[in-house]
Amino acid sequence: MQIIVGGWIGRKYMPYDANFRPEFVPRRYRDIVARDAVLYPLVQFDRRTRSEDPRVIAATKQAVNMWRARTLELRDLSWAAAQGSADSGANPVDYMRNCRPNFVSMYPRTRTCKAWHICPFCWGRMVQTVYDTVDGAFPDTSLVEEPVAAVLDAQATTVLAAGERKRRAIVMNSGDVRVAADGKRRRITPLSSRHFPYHLVTACIRSTFSARESLPNLVDSFCKTRGRIRDIGFTGALVLTTVEHRTNQWHLSHRYLLMLSPGTVIPPTFSSVAGYKYVEHPTRREVMNAVARTCKYPRSMMVGDPKNSVKILHAISGRRLRALYGCFRNTRQYD
């Protein structure tokens, strides 16, 4: 573990920055979903060229730079979580600026900052955990891949963290994966070759308010409306609540992803909301897209006025913004 220490020179704090060096671009399902949900919206990456490794690496470095600049802005605007002191050696901003990048595997392996409400890398790790839960809940009745980790090449097995090596992995381009973690060659099958016996619904319930209103009160009352899916007999449900500032308004959204048994009735009050999408017997690619859509990173937190980002971070602090129900329920919670 690399020790990260910045330092105070007089009254000015000089941050320490790790020099991140790319190793490889991971291509497990969870990595692809995280890039779709966070990296591409954040850097406004051209979707047609996104699978090229040098472009993914360049985009990830751009995300590191954006995040580093924003941490200092947020600290200067008194974001409580970023305040260090001249008395203590460690500074929270140092950990945030050097949060271990996601999307591309990089050296050195720094710590994660866990500020997932704004850190794009920790948000990406949250997406990966959600994807694992959702993918694991959809039963595997027409398994076509071997349920073992496949990695980019033989060397990559040594650089994947032990827990990550066991994850189901896979690959978009057949040329990319040759050897699995156990050393055997694997047949690569297209993402569309697996169909799930359940149905999938995504939807977004959104409210906008004047930016003059008190955000903590808005967040309080909006969070209470999250449970309006209780009337639906879903098998599994994921709800992610986001708060953004756009065009002088607060935009509060509940984004839903539901897993339904065939025949489940959706009330019209729910099926008429924005972005409602019903997919019968989704393919794995459709499940991946649904998770990426539901967990899309709120870009305005990074590029909008940092004063609003600080207001949002303080208003959502300590509130539960992500909930899993039914068979998606998991002991791990992000609050």
Ligand SMILES: [Zn+2]
């Ligand atoms: Zn982080």
